[in-house]
Amino acid sequence: MTREAVVTPPVREVPVPRLPERQRAPRKPSVAVWKFSSCDGCQLTLLDCEDELLAVAGAVELSYFLEAGFSSDGPYDLSLVEGSVTNEADRRRIERVRAVSKHLVTIGACATAGGIQALRNFGDVEEFLSIVYASPRLVEALGESTPISAHVPVDYELRGCPITRAQLLEVVLAFLHGRRADVVASSVCSECKLTGNVCVTVADGMACLGPVTHAGCGALCPSYKRGCYGCFGPMESPNLPAMIGGLNRRGLDDGSVVRLLRSFNAAAPQFQAATQALIEMGECPT
Ligand code: SF4
Ligand code: SF4
Ligand code: SF4
Structure with a gap:
């Protein structure tokens, strides 16, 4: 009994489909x-x-x-x-x-x-x-x-x-x-108002750097009944003389104001200029 020869059909090369340019995953x-x-x-x-x-x-x-x-x-x-x-x-x-x-x-x-x-x-x-x-x-x-x-x-x-x-x-x-970041440049006070906080300075006489501090935290500290200590650094156009005057009127001497401004953003140009001016004017410690 003769065995029939098995004829293997020629292998057709299947073309690999190429994705059109617009369908390729962008980098x-x-x-x-x-x-x-x-x-x-x-x-x-x-x-x-x-x-x-x-x-x-x-x-x-x-x-x-x-x-x-x-x-x-x-x-x-x-x-x-x-x-x-x-x-x-x-x-x-x-x-x-x-x-x-x-x-x-x-x-x-x-x-x-x-x-x-x-x-x-x-x-x-x-x-x-x-x-x-x-x-x-x-x-x-x-x-x-x-x-x-x-x-x-x-x-x-x-x-x-x-x-x-x-x-x-x-x-x-x-x-x-490729667009501008939508990050508010106002102060913590504006967030305090939006949150509906009672102002800790007005209500309790606490020192609060909110008026000169950059927004972003959602007025976290005043929401927990404590003053802002400026961890977001200076806002876009902080009025430091008015802030310092207000702190003085509430009983903080210049040395205490310098220590308040010298924390996480002590070397931010606006805070540094304000503390340097206080030091040059008076006897407060450096
Ligand atoms: S609690 Fe501080 S941040 Fe809030 S409104 Fe008063 S001064 Fe501004
Ligand atoms: S200290 Fe920092 S977290 Fe607290 S209120 Fe001021 S900016 Fe916000
Ligand atoms: S100390 Fe510096 S790295 Fe640490 S949370 Fe503050 S800003 Fe960020």
């Missing part, structure tokens, strides 16, 4: 998150976006964000920078970050005003080091803590200590869509 914008001298609180605001995080992750390529485990090479479409420049390594690194970033946004009081660590700017860093550290020569620190904008051009500054989720998402979306 997602790449986002990087950088840390300088800071506490990580502002970066954590991004991770804290819970409900919105998946949508953000779907819209962008998180390329560099060590806190979340991403570390791809640049260049990047948007860099979010947390922290201030406090040593030589920071100074060199921020220039490299700027060079690989199409847009650069600073996030938080450290990055926009030097942060609470800028209190060193009013003292003697060498003296602090000798008191605090057993081997001060091992600590490499510049005499001042400076905002990112003192070193490289910055496209947008987002305030707060820490920043708020809503404002962060708005700024990221604005950059992704």
Whole structure:
């Protein structure tokens, strides 16, 4: 019995369909998150976006964000920078970050005003080091803590200590869509009114920096019956002389006013100029 020869039909090459140009997935914008001298609180605001995080992750390529485990090479479409420049390594690194970033946004009081660590700017860093550290020569620190904008051009500054989720998402979306960020530049007082708070200064005589502080927190502290201490930094056009006059009339001497203004945004130009003027005028401590 002869076996019939099996004839294998020739294999036809099936062409791989090519998607038309418009159907190919567009490249997602790449986002990087950088840390300088800071506490990580502002970066954590991004991770804290819970409900919105998946949508953000779907819209962008998180390329560099060590806190979340991403570390791809640049260049990047948007860099979010947390922290201030406090040593030589920071100074060199921020220039490299700027060079690989199409847009650069600073996030938080450290990055926009030097942060609470800028209190060193009013003292003697060498003296602090000798008191605090057993081997001060091992600590490499510049005499001042400076905002990112003192070193490289910055496209947008987002305030707060820490920043708020809503404002962060708005700024990221604005950059992704090539539009202006819709972030109000008014004072905490305006948010207090919108929230329906009773003014703690008028009702209880408390010191409150709300009139000169940038909006964004939703008047958080007055909502809990305490005065604002300015963690969002100066508003767009703060009237510091009127603010200081009001604080004096409510019993705060100039030394107390200086201490109130010297916290998370001590080196913000408007706050720094006001405290310096008070110090030069009187006997209050530096
Ligand atoms: S601004 Fe405040 S929360 Fe943000 S990194 Fe600096 S210290 Fe931390
Ligand atoms: S409580 Fe403070 S922020 Fe609110 S309205 Fe009074 S001064 Fe302004
Ligand atoms: S009320 Fe003032 S101190 Fe309190 S969170 Fe808002 S900006 Fe910061």
